[in-house]
Amino acid sequence: MKKTLLFGLSLTIVLSSASLFSSSEAQEPERPQKWDPNWEPPRTAWGHPDLQGNWSNATLTRFERRQGVDPVYTWEEVDRIEGREQTRVQRGFESSDPDRPPLQAGNVGAYNQIYFDRGDRVAVVNGEPRTSLITFPSDGRIPALSLEGQTRKQEYDDFRSQFGRYDHPELRPLAERCVVYYASSPTGVLGPPMTPTQGYNNNFTIIQNTDHVVIRSEMIHDIR
Template sequence: MAPGVTGVPLLLSGYPVPLTARLLRVLMEGVVWPDQAEDDIIQSNVRRLRGGTMTTRFSASLLVLCFASASLGVAPSAAVAEAPTFDVQQWVMPRTPDGRPDLQGNWSNATLTQIQRAPGLGPILTPQQVAMMEGGAALGAQAGSAASDPDREAPPAGGIWTGNPLADGASGGTGGYNSVYIDGGTRVAVYNGQPRSSLITNPENGRIPPLTQEAMQRAAERRAFNSQFGEFDNPENRPLADRCLMSFGSNAGPPMLPNYFYNNNYTIVQTPDHIMIMTEMVHDTRIIRLGERVPMPEHIRPWMGDSWGHWEGDVLVVETTNLPTAQLNKHGYVYPGGSEQMKVVERFSRADESTINYEFTV
């Protein structure tokens, strides 16, 4: 895009949509940021790993898992505000030999929809807003796939910092030749035919609740303890993803959320007494026990916690407790400051041949 251009007309069902840089950032990042050159925003695709603070209950209902083989083109959706049409006469729920819904396969939760809702947005995106997000992703993918100039000048000393912590943290300000390894999603999340503005649906504002006084006290105590060490003094001072112990953000969960970067893929294997979910990012694997619950002792806290599942009709309900401290503090991203009593409840239900509906409550 030429310098000074403030928008790109995109067509969605006959509607010309002005793609303004500021509005695109609001839609895709979930927050209002200071103005930045539109080229920087579009070409970096403005995908940001969102964190936040919470200790109180919040939940989400979203279309989160789709077959990895599903179409992932970058053109704007043709009818984003219309409910998908499925012929219920043609699709029959696949079942395992013991009669349960078959959740097995390769799935992805890559999406443009952010965890938190941008201030001022309603819960459902308009067709124009969807076109801006998906059109911006298409432009970003196009720019990122362009051939590199072999005669380009070297980057300045210290690199180029975009202000996007996900991109800056991954490249250290050096950038990359192109985006061939990047796949943060090209579509907004659609649930019950509605394009969502955030993955969080409760509280009604779609935002992670603020910390309680108790959580702020725990955070202050952690900061005081960590202040005696340098950032690189010990491996324990580094994030779990740096050490390849856990996936980026909350990819592996619970809850299982997109990282807006790459490797948002999952493999599910199912038996009568266990569900296994392997995350492509860092290859974390959750093993969920089914049947009668036998809780782990309080002091045993494995990565991703102690997960127990049971069936409520055709819905798999998974309850997780005993999350480790390292996932509950600054390295947790989704629930920093959470107490050791935190509990996550997930619900998996097969919706059609290529969709699992995934809901979670923290």
């Protein structure tokens, strides 16, 4: 069973279901409803909320909101976004022409479509299709660095500017070495917050006992 996990399990996103078609006419898709305050999560035999299973946080929703965009999409916008992604996926699965000419110099592409898992739905929070995963601050964007943070970043940038990016093994980026993957935020796929990779490997496995909860990410196979 595939579930959705966003922001360190603090919020379960309800995904809109696919459109249902009868033999006579197309029906309106069922839209997600607002959170039910009376909902009770399943519990383990020892009484804790049961989080075990396989989860995914793949989504078409951006981490940060674009400038000047409202916090909530209209359902018409949602249909366009999800339809555009479906079209892209279908196009990616089409057979390639074996007699096509070789690509010219430049971007030669990446993985085949089968390896990508960008999600196929916009994230819905309390019945609202959101334009960003960040819901606070209200502008949906990462706050600017403090003066101390700006100073520390400048000191780091000045130090690294002495070297090329790949001058020796210790300078190779951690993500390039598959030590950690940063996903949508600088904290990595296991966070906090736990953010989508925007490409693939967005799955998690959670196991728990009476004393511990273990979260294992598909990306880099990190465990928290």
